[in-house]
Amino acid sequence: MKAWRVHENGEPRDVMRLEEVPDPEPGPGRLLLRVRAANVNFPDALLCRGHYQVRPPLPFTPGVELCGEVVAAGEGTATAAGTRVIAQPDLPHGALAELVAVDEARCAPAPKALDDAEAAALHIGYQTGWFGLHRRARLQAGETLLVHAAAGGVGSAAVQLGRAAGAKVIGVVGGPGKAAVAKELGCDTVIDRRAVDGVKGLAEAVKEATGGRGADVVYDPVGGDAYTASTKCVAFEGRIVVVGFASGTIPAPGLNHALVKNYAILGLHWGLYNTHAPAAVRACHDELTALAERGAVKPLVSERVPMEGAADAVQRVADGTTTGRVVIQP
Known part of the structure; x- marks a missing residue:
C-alpha cells in the first residue's frame, strides 16, 4: 500500500515522502480499515517538526483522525466488515495511508448525515x-x-x-x-x-x-x-x-x-479524556452525532485533496493559509 512517511524532522513539505510499505494486519481487538478520508490537523505539522507533545519513532506516518471502512477484523472484535467508522490511529502508523490498523475501542460509528470527508473532520x-x-x-x-x-x-x-x-x-x-x-x-x-x-x-x-x-x-x-x-x-x-x-x-x-x-x-x-474518562468521549460522540443528524453542526470542508497532495496540504495548514478543514481522500 501507499503511505506518507517522515524519516527526519522538518517542514512537512520537505520531510513527508509517499512510499510503498507492507499492508498492516489487524491483531486481537483491532480492525483493518481502508481509509476513505483523513483530516489534516495542525498537530500533523507539529509531528513533522518534532514539536508535538508526542514524538513517535522515525519513520512515522502522520494523520491523527480518519473515516474508514472495515475490511478485516482481528480476534475478539465485534464490528462487521463494511462498517463505516471514524477512528484515531495509533502513531507511528497514522491516517495518511491507504490502510490502517486501529484498536476497535478507538473507533465509533460514522454519522450517516455526513459524507466521508465531513465525518473524518468531526472527531477531534x-x-x-x-x-x-x-x-x-x-x-x-x-x-x-x-x-x-x-x-x-x-x-x-x-x-x-x-x-x-x-x-x-x-x-x-x-x-x-x-x-x-x-x-x-x-x-x-x-x-x-x-x-x-x-x-x-x-x-x-x-x-x-x-x-x-x-x-x-x-x-x-x-x-x-x-x-x-x-x-x-x-x-x-x-x-x-x-x-x-x-x-x-x-x-x-x-x-x-x-x-x-x-x-x-x-x-x-x-x-486525556480517552485515558481518564473514555465513557465521556463516547457520550460526546453520541451528542455530536445527534447534532449532525439535525443539521446543527456540519464540518466545513474547504478542500478535498488527493493522496499525492497530502504534504502540501499539511504545509498549508501549518502556514495558516487554509480555512475550515482540508481532508485527504486516497
Whole structure:
C-alpha cells in the first residue's frame, strides 16, 4: 500500500515522502480499515517538526483522525466488515495511508448525515470544542462566546457548537476572506484582527460588540497576542479556555490579573479524556452525532485533496493559509 512517511524532522513539505510499505494486519481487538478520508490537523505539522507533545519513532506516518471502512477484523472484535467508522490511529502508523490498523475501542460509528470527508473532520476538533465549551467552561445559552481563528478547523467547530448551545458568537479572523467564511458559519459578529490596532484594538472591538461587558467564554487555540487580548476583554466571571498555541507563542498568564478581574483560565487537553474518562468521549460522540443528524453542526470542508497532495496540504495548514478543514481522500 501507499503511505506518507517522515524519516527526519522538518517542514512537512520537505520531510513527508509517499512510499510503498507492507499492508498492516489487524491483531486481537483491532480492525483493518481502508481509509476513505483523513483530516489534516495542525498537530500533523507539529509531528513533522518534532514539536508535538508526542514524538513517535522515525519513520512515522502522520494523520491523527480518519473515516474508514472495515475490511478485516482481528480476534475478539465485534464490528462487521463494511462498517463505516471514524477512528484515531495509533502513531507511528497514522491516517495518511491507504490502510490502517486501529484498536476497535478507538473507533465509533460514522454519522450517516455526513459524507466521508465531513465525518473524518468531526472527531477531534468537535470533541475538543464540546469538552472545552461544555465540560470546562460550562457555556450557557445567552452568553457571549469569543472564538479566535474562527474560520479555521478548530475555530469553525467551536463557532457551530456555540451557536448550537444558544450563545452569541464573536469570531476573530485574519483577513477579509476568512471574515466571509466566519460570517457564513453563523458568527453574530466578525472581527478582522488585521483591521484593528493590535491587542488594544482587538479588545476594544470585543467590548464594543458586547456593550462594554466583554466575552463570557473565550475559546483560544492561538495563544500569543490572542490570549493577551482575551484577558483585556473577558467579562466578570468569564472563562478563557486554552486549547493550543497556533501562533507559536505560549503566553505567561498574569495570575494577579486573573484575580483582580475575577476570571478563570481553563486548560484543555482533550486527549486525556480517552485515558481518564473514555465513557465521556463516547457520550460526546453520541451528542455530536445527534447534532449532525439535525443539521446543527456540519464540518466545513474547504478542500478535498488527493493522496499525492497530502504534504502540501499539511504545509498549508501549518502556514495558516487554509480555512475550515482540508481532508485527504486516497
